[in-house]
Amino acid sequence: xxxxxxxxxxxxxxxxxxxxxxxxxxxxxxxxxxxxxxxxxxxxxxxxxxxxxxxxxxxxxxxxxxxxxxxxxxxxxxxxxxxxxxxxxxxxxxxxxxxxxxxxxxxxxxxxxxxxxxxxxxxxxxxxxxxxxxxxxxxxxxxxxxxxxxxxxxxxxxxxxxxxxxxxxxxxxxxxxxxxxxxxxxxxxxxxxxxxxxxxxxxxxxxxxxxxxxxxxxxxxxxxxxxxxxxxxxxxxxxxxxxxxxxxxxxxxxxxxxxxxxxxxxxxxxxxxxxxxxxxxxxx
Amino acid sequence: xxxxxxxxxxxxxxxxxxxxxxxxxxxxxxxxxxxxxxxxxxxxxxxxxxxxxxxxxxxxxxxxxxxxxxxxxxxxxxxxxxxxxxxxxxxxxxxxxxxxxxxxxxxxxxxxxxxxxxxxxxxxxxxxxxxxxxxxxxxxxxxxxxxxxxxxxxxxxxxxxxxxxxxxxxxxxxxxxxxxxxxxxxxxxxxxxxxxxxxxxxxxxxxxxxxxxxxxxxxxxxxxxxxxxxxxxxxxxxxxxxxxxxxxxxxxxxxxxxxxxxxxxxxxxxxxxxxxxxxxxxxxxxxxxxxxxxxxxxxxxxxxxxxxxxxxxxxxxxxxx
Ligand SMILES: Cc1ncc(C[n+]2csc(CCOP(=O)(O)OP(=O)(O)O)c2C)c(N)n1
Ligand SMILES: [Mg+2]
Numbered sequence: 001x002x003x004x005x006x007x008x009x010x011x012x013x014x015x016x017x018x019x020x021x022x023x024x025x026x027x028x029x030x031x032x033x034x035x036x037x038x039x040x041x042x043x044x045x046x047x048x049x050x051x052x053x054x055x056x057x058x059x060x061x062x063x064x065x066x067x068x069x070x071x072x073x074x075x076x077x078x079x080x081x082x083x084x085x086x087x088x089x090x091x092x093x094x095x096x097x098x099x100x101x102x103x104x105x106x107x108x109x110x111x112x113x114x115x116x117x118x119x120x121x122x123x124x125x126x127x128x129x130x131x132x133x134x135x136x137x138x139x140x141x142x143x144x145x146x147x148x149x150x151x152x153x154x155x156x157x158x159x160x161x162x163x164x165x166x167x168x169x170x171x172x173x174x175x176x177x178x179x180x181x182x183x184x185x186x187x188x189x190x191x192x193x194x195x196x197x198x199x200x201x202x203x204x205x206x207x208x209x210x211x212x213x214x215x216x217x218x219x220x221x222x223x224x225x226x227x228x229x230x231x232x233x234x235x236x237x238x239x240x241x242x243x244x245x246x247x248x249x250x251x252x253x254x255x256x257x258x259x260x261x262x263x264x265x266x267x268x269x270x271x272x273x274x275x276x277x278x279x280x281x282x283x284x
Numbered sequence: 285x286x287x288x289x290x291x292x293x294x295x296x297x298x299x300x301x302x303x304x305x306x307x308x309x310x311x312x313x314x315x316x317x318x319x320x321x322x323x324x325x326x327x328x329x330x331x332x333x334x335x336x337x338x339x340x341x342x343x344x345x346x347x348x349x350x351x352x353x354x355x356x357x358x359x360x361x362x363x364x365x366x367x368x369x370x371x372x373x374x375x376x377x378x379x380x381x382x383x384x385x386x387x388x389x390x391x392x393x394x395x396x397x398x399x400x401x402x403x404x405x406x407x408x409x410x411x412x413x414x415x416x417x418x419x420x421x422x423x424x425x426x427x428x429x430x431x432x433x434x435x436x437x438x439x440x441x442x443x444x445x446x447x448x449x450x451x452x453x454x455x456x457x458x459x460x461x462x463x464x465x466x467x468x469x470x471x472x473x474x475x476x477x478x479x480x481x482x483x484x485x486x487x488x489x490x491x492x493x494x495x496x497x498x499x500x501x502x503x504x505x506x507x508x509x510x511x512x513x514x515x516x517x518x519x520x521x522x523x524x525x526x527x528x529x530x531x532x533x534x535x536x537x538x539x540x541x542x543x544x545x546x547x548x549x550x551x552x553x554x555x556x557x558x559x560x561x562x563x564x565x566x567x568x569x570x571x572x573x574x575x576x577x578x579x580x581x582x583x584x585x586x587x588x589x590x591x592x593x594x595x596x597x598x599x600x601x602x603x604x605x
Contacts, residue, residue: 030407071411096407096577098586103409103577119411120378121347151324154346184324185344191324192346254327 002217006049010216012282014044016083018245019275021076024092026260026268031095032072032104034242034255038180038213039073039147042238043080045219046145055085058113064142065131067116069124070149070178071105072257078102078111086113122155124148125175129165132173143227146175151183154192159204162233166205169231174223175206177235178213180242184256201235213238214245246271287477288466293498296435301330301399301458303435307442308367309334312341315446321356321368323349329369329399329458349374353382353396360392365446371405372398372414372455376421388424388451395445395452396421401431401491402542403583404457405575413575419547421453422520428473429519431455431491436465437517444473455491462495464515476523482510485598486530486537488553490516493540493568496584499591504598511598519549527556531563536601538566540594545569564604566597 002010018040025031047053051064068077075095082089087101094100101110105119116131118124128146135142148158165173177197181187188194198208207229211222219238226234242256243249248267252258260268312318312334319341320334326344335342345352349370356366369375375398376383387394398417400406405413422429428450432438438456445452464479471477479494480501489497494515501511512534514526531537537557541549550567557563570587584590 096409098578098582100577104407105409105411107410117411119409120374151347154324154348156348156350183347184328185322185326188346191344192348 002220007217008282010044010048010220012279013048013083014041014216015275015278015282017044017076017079019272019279020079020083020089020092022246022268022272022275024075024079024095026265026272027093028095030257030259031075032257033246033249034182034258035070035149035178035180036073036076037246037249038178038240038242038244040076040245041214041216042147042176042178042219043076045216045223047080047084049220050223051145052142053084055113058086062140062142064145065115065135066145066147067118067124067128067131068106068147069118069128070121070147070152071118071124073147074102074104074106077106077114081111081113121149121152122157125158125161128173128175129161129170132170133168136172143172143174146173148175148177149183150177150179150181150188150194150197153177153194153197154183162201162204162206165233170233171230173233174226175233175235177237178240179237180240180244182242182256186253198235198237205232207232207234208237209234210237210239213240285472285475286468286470288469289479290463290466293462293464293495295460296463297460298435299330299459300435300438300456300461303438304397304442304456305330305334307439309337311443311446312338315365317363317365318446319343319359319364319366321345321352321366323347323352323370323374325370325399331369349379350382353379353394354386356394357382357386357390357392360394361390365393367395367397369397369399371400371412372417373412376414376417376453380420384424388427392451393449395454397454397456399456399458401455401457402570403575403580403587403589404459404492404542406580406583407577409577410575415544415570415573415575416547417453418455418519418543418549422547422552424451426451427520428452429455430473431517431519433491433494433515433517434461434464436467436469437471440470441473457492462492464494471517474518474521474523476526477515477517478512479515480511480513482512483534484510484536485602486512486514486534487540487594487598488514488516488527488537488549489540490519490549491542493542493589496589496591497540497594500594500598503591503595509598509602516549519552522552522556524556524560527553528560531557531561536564536605538568538594538597538601540568540589542589543569544572546572564601566601568594568597
């Protein structure tokens with residue numbers, strides 16, 4: 001269990017990631033805001049508390065790894081990395097600009113702290129498994145965390161990986177499915193209904209948990225629980241909202257990738273002020 | 285083939301994707317066998333009106349390209365005429381074996397549309413920027429590979445494809461093209477279009493590089509260089525006859541493509557020249573590099589795909605004549 005102080009810190013960190021990510025995307029004027037926002041709380045828990053990392057030594061051999069398979073969430077991952085000190089926060093303003101280190105999709109050869117390149121959906125499942133296997137071969141105790149999108153679970157590769165990770169008893173692979181109920185063209189249930197995702201993973205032999213993806217305490221507890229599970233991979237199904245925590249984005253139907261209109265720029269400005277005020281409250 | 289060239293090559297006011305959707309809808313009204321498939325990029329492709337009009341004949345598979353191509357092959361086996369779309373890299377690399385085996389090897393009848401060619405993938409960056417799609421698709425036996433230049437050509441090509449049988453890869457810009465042809469133009473698949481009839485050098489271009497080459501031709505005209513220009517919108521089967529004639533008549537060739545110079549237009553032209561009429565030749569294209577993020581204009585500069593780059597290559601090839 002988190003202490004009240006730790007809980008406050010994580011909530012504050014999530015707010016900060018959300019705020020800086022909104023500024024980052026607003027500065028560019030467009031981006032994959034829906035899926036970047038729905039994993040903010042999870043990123044806060046991973047980078048703020050759970051992951052064994054050293055921003056001064058990003059390639060530290062004994063670190064925990066993170067594969068954000070829904071690579072279009074890059075902008076919020078970059079924010080978490082910047083806030084942890086991997087690179088200066090000002091660099092967020094270079095998102096997608098010529099010669100940037102921060103492209104739309106996560107790229108391990110460009111961004112310090114990114115463990116694996118993603119962007120072609122489905123592929124992070126397998127690369128995360130390979131990382132977990134490699135670290136196990138080296139007798140390291142490192143955990144590999146993997147974030148999948150729910151739409152991404154359409155890909156057959158996800159289920160090939162599910163079968164394989166179970167066969168290899170990968171208990172140091174902890175997977176999240178960001179179940180924001182939407183993919184690019186609309187609701188997942190209207191396009192290719194995923195049904196009960198936890199049940200599907202369970203039938204592949206995984207340990208599963210369903211968790212509110214906006215609740216840092218619950219996410220933390222689920223990760224701790226997953227770590228206790230032996231000889232079995234674990235999946236945490238995050239119940240989230242696409243655009244989570246940014247009201248005008250949550251309320252936009254087509255919020256996978258948004259190009260901000262003048263009104264949306266205004267709404268974003270308002271949100272930025274609200275988030276800044278909330279941050280101040282955490283400081284007292 | 286009837287070619288009506290525009291006098292005014294400016295950005296079209298229609299987007300290619302909307303023209304694609306309209307044309308496909310018209311065809312589907314007349315031909316019940318036409319079905320559309322997509323892999324969660326239907327809204328990006330402007331295909332929502334088609335979905336609304338033909339919900340039963342639209343299959344948005346979700347994010348599953350390999351499954352989509354296999355399903356398309358099955359639909360084709362029952363006599364349907366599938367048009368399957370996703371972004372270029374996902375329509376080719378991500379499901380290559382399904383396209384090759386379930387599709388081509390079984391002699392199925394599928395039109396594959398891969399959108400956002402080369403640098404036009406812009407801000408989606410390296411993972412989404414196909415510089416190799418033409419290469420791997422032209423490597424599949426009997427595959428026809430096309431890249432419509434503007435909306436007039438797109439309409440004509442999509443209509444023609446409805447009446448043909450086989451495997452087709454259509455590399456397609458989603459946004460506004462630069463206008464090259466006037467309404468009423470018709471095209472022959474496999475036959476290059478001669479856009480300019482110069483005598484010093486032939487530039488063979490396709491896709492967005494056609495408009496870029498027109499600009500280069502102006503620059504070169506000021507220097508007294510007379511440029512012949514071919515729009516090689518069919519990459520395979522390539523128009524061998526016209527390439528040989530132009531090599532003979534102009535004695536120098538430059539190719540210009542929005543793709544890796546390896547195994548794209550430049551390679552295809554070089555194969556014809558080397559076997560039939562060795563001719564000094566230079567290639568404009570991406571020099572075996574991965575893509576990156578940026579605006580289309582920035583990326584054209586970055587990968588040396590501008591009118592200036594073309595003009596320089598022309599001057600270089602002329603010295604080798
Ligand atoms: C292989 C592949 N196909 C298609 C795409 C284009 N694409 C990017 S995101 C996306 C939808 C993803 O939905 P989901 O996984 O639910 O992501 P989220 O809702 O978290 O943004 C699609 C189709 C891609 N990046 N990779
Ligand atoms: Mg989703």
